[in-house]
Amino acid sequence: MTLPSSVKIVEVGPRDGLQNEPGELTVATRVKLIEALADAGLRHIEAGSFVSPKWVPKMAGSDQVFAALKARPEVTYSALTPNMQGLEAALAAGVKEVAVFGAASEAFSAKNINCTIAESLERFRPVASAALDAGVAVRGYISCVVGCPYQGAIAPQAVVEVAQQLLDMGCYEISLGDTVGVATPNRIGALLEAVQRKVANQQLAVHFHDTYGQALANIYRALEMGISTIDSSVAGLGGCPYAAGASGNVATEEVIYLLNGLGIAHGVDLAALVQAGAAISAKLGRDNGSKVGRAMG
Amino acid sequence: MTLPSSVKIVEVGPRDGLQNEPGELTVATRVKLIEALADAGLRHIEAGSFVSPKWVPKMAGSDQVFAALKARPEVTYSALTPNMQGLEAALAAGVKEVAVFGAASEAFSAKNINCTIAESLERFRPVASAALDAGVAVRGYISCVVGCPYQGAIAPQAVVEVAQQLLDMGCYEISLGDTVGVATPNRIGALLEAVQRKVANQQLAVHFHDTYGQALANIYRALEMGISTIDSSVAGLGGCPYAAGASGNVATEEVIYLLNGLGIAHGVDLAALVQAGAAISAKLGRDNGSKVGRAMG
Numbered sequence: 001m002t003l004p005s006s007v008k009i010v011e012v013g014p015r016d017g018l019q020n021e022p023g024e025l026t027v028a029t030r031v032k033l034i035e036a037l038a039d040a041g042l043r044h045i046e047a048g049s050f051v052s053p054k055w056v057p058k059m060a061g062s063d064q065v066f067a068a069l070k071a072r073p074e075v076t077y078s079a080l081t082p083n084m085q086g087l088e089a090a091l092a093a094g095v096k097e098v099a100v101f102g103a104a105s106e107a108f109s110a111k112n113i114n115c116t117i118a119e120s121l122e123r124f125r126p127v128a129s130a131a132l133d134a135g136v137a138v139r140g141y142i143s144c145v146v147g148c149p150y151q152g153a154i155a156p157q158a159v160v161e162v163a164q165q166l167l168d169m170g171c172y173e174i175s176l177g178d179t180v181g182v183a184t185p186n187r188i189g190a191l192l193e194a195v196q197r198k199v200a201n202q203q204l205a206v207h208f209h210d211t212y213g214q215a216l217a218n219i220y221r222a223l224e225m226g227i228s229t230i231d232s233s234v235a236g237l238g239g240c241p242y243a244a245g246a247s248g249n250v251a252t253e254e255v256i257y258l259l260n261g262l263g264i265a266h267g268v269d270l271a272a273l274v275q276a277g278a279a280i281s282a283k284l285g286r287d288n289g290s291k292v293g294r295a296m297g
Numbered sequence: 298m299t300l301p302s303s304v305k306i307v308e309v310g311p312r313d314g315l316q317n318e319p320g321e322l323t324v325a326t327r328v329k330l331i332e333a334l335a336d337a338g339l340r341h342i343e344a345g346s347f348v349s350p351k352w353v354p355k356m357a358g359s360d361q362v363f364a365a366l367k368a369r370p371e372v373t374y375s376a377l378t379p380n381m382q383g384l385e386a387a388l389a390a391g392v393k394e395v396a397v398f399g400a401a402s403e404a405f406s407a408k409n410i411n412c413t414i415a416e417s418l419e420r421f422r423p424v425a426s427a428a429l430d431a432g433v434a435v436r437g438y439i440s441c442v443v444g445c446p447y448q449g450a451i452a453p454q455a456v457v458e459v460a461q462q463l464l465d466m467g468c469y470e471i472s473l474g475d476t477v478g479v480a481t482p483n484r485i486g487a488l489l490e491a492v493q494r495k496v497a498n499q500q501l502a503v504h505f506h507d508t509y510g511q512a513l514a515n516i517y518r519a520l521e522m523g524i525s526t527i528d529s530s531v532a533g534l535g536g537c538p539y540a541a542g543a544s545g546n547v548a549t550e551e552v553i554y555l556l557n558g559l560g561i562a563h564g565v566d567l568a569a570l571v572q573a574g575a576a577i578s579a580k581l582g583r584d585n586g587s588k589v590g591r592a593m594g
Contacts, residue, residue: 003483181592182558183558184554184555184557184558184559185517185555185558185559186300186558186559186560187558210588211588211592212551212554212588212589212592213513213548213550213551213554213587213588213589214513214551214554214555214558216510216511216513216514217513217514217516217517217555219514220482220514220517220518221517240592243591243592243593245591245592245594246588246591246592247588247591247592251510253510254509254510254511257481257509257510257511258481258482258511258514260481261479261480261481261482261483261484261511262481262482262483263483287584290510291507291508291509291510291543291544292509292510294540294542294543294544295478295508295509295537295540295542295543295544296540297542
């Protein structure tokens with residue numbers, strides 16, 4: 001049980017977080033948040049989504065966000081591109097890393113993107129291929145890796161199969177998402193044990209939602225199992241579409257506090273991060289979803 | 298790394314929680330909360346404190362609380378008794394279990410109770426002795442077991458020494474409190490390793506505050522290390538006197554959700570517990586401090 005000596009944080013607040021927050025959202029607010037996160041030392045920031053504004057109105061204008069961002073060679077700004085049209089728009093905007101978003105639950109895939117898992121993977125294949133041809137890295141998300149709001153418990157083997165197909169099409173990293181936040185550390189242990197038989201730790205990330213307050217315990221379990229890439233969202237941005245008033249993504253501040261305590265390197269300045277979280281929370285007129293943010297803010 | 302098969306929850310919301318909540322608090326509100334917790338299956342409930350109302354005004358009338366509680370042979374209602382006067386009042390009120398409250402930090406002891414750790418233990422000795430003579434069980438709390446707001450990091454050995462003295466004076470259980478919530482799982486691991494060399498797991502409890510969102514990860518680490526008694530507070534009642542707006546005790550709902558996921562027995566009905574937490578939160582006009590409570594409420 002050796003913990004990793006350093007961890008890569010993938011900050012998803014400006015995309016997965018903001019797209020689920022109520023209220024007004026301008027391109028300027030998004031850019032300001034992203035710049036503050038980069039200033040705080042984050043090196044992997046999901047900055048937008050190239051998807052129809054009919055489906056995700058909050059991410060409209062992602063091309064303007066990317067155009068406004070200061071060039072920082074040390075920072076990777078990524079974007080979600082669910083289809084070829086999205087990828088083309090992302091490439092036109094100069095995006096250097098994109099992500100596709102599969103599910104381990106048939107019921108979730110059907111409700112969310114109106115197709116089977118197999119069909120969704122077929123749709124992603126040309127997207128990934130064209131991205132790689134353009135020299136753009138592709139990340140693969142898998143949602144509902146432990147539980148599904150429509151289908152209940154998900155077998156680890158279902159996740160393994162989707163992960164392998166995403167790797168086959170050229171994804172360099174697979175982010176395992178507990179979309180509804182129902183996991184506990186034993187479920188994460190069993191899931192990772194199954195996935196690690198087929199996929200190297202270096203290609204795996206965990207993406208946990210804190211709906212039931214379990215995310216940090218699950219992240220600790222993942223660290224114990226050698227995982228060294230963690231998705232998180234500043235100020236816990238993002239809600240849960242399946243439970244009104246519920247918490248969203250695990251807060252980056254809590255993850256950094258944990259890593260500091262564990263002596264694991266990450267490169268993020270916690271005080272600057274807390275300021276960024278306080279600023280976006282105030283701007284959105286919401287409570288700060290990070291306990292670290294509230295205690296230190 | 299075998300997790301315990303069952304866990305004893307010590308519900309501290311009606312004491313450690315409520316005493317730190319702002320606003321009005323009546324005996325009737327306290328009794329209603331305690332009855333709801335017992336109805337939900339909690340079997341160990343810290344129901345009050347026999348201490349000068351000058352110091353802890355919220356706990357005034359604890360004798361009336363105990364008098365009003367329905368007799369339930371299966372439930373232990375305990376009270377804090379920091380001195381002989383408190384113990385006498387508790388015995389007069391028919392209390393069957395009391396607790397004394399030491400610190401592992403000299404600076405905290407000085408600021409909080411205006412004496413050294415050794416002096417505080419000398420003060421507790423006759424209290425514990427008289428309680429045992431009256432057939433009343435005594436629990437020992439140790440605060441600041443990992444960090445102190447005035448002194449910084451606390452060495453595990455300081456905790457071991459206080460624990461041994463509390464056991465020597467007849468405490469049947471030692472509750473290890475991370476009063477300021479600064480612990481991370483490695484610190485809990487090192488602390489428990491040191492304490493377990495001298496004290497059996499059956500005599501240990503963990504009492505974690507969630508100031509920085511680390512409590513559940515720390516509880517998971519404690520479970521991994523064989524600890525099977527956990528203090529927690531419904532709805533996360535209780536704030537942090539050292540950081541305005543910060544979180545207090547770990548929420549019992551989150552602990553029960555974790556134990557359910559891990560398949561560890563505890564005897565608590567989560568839905569009934571969530572109702573109790575929602576009711577007291579509404580009564581106090583505060584946000585529900587439990588994420589499980591917000592998601593399920």
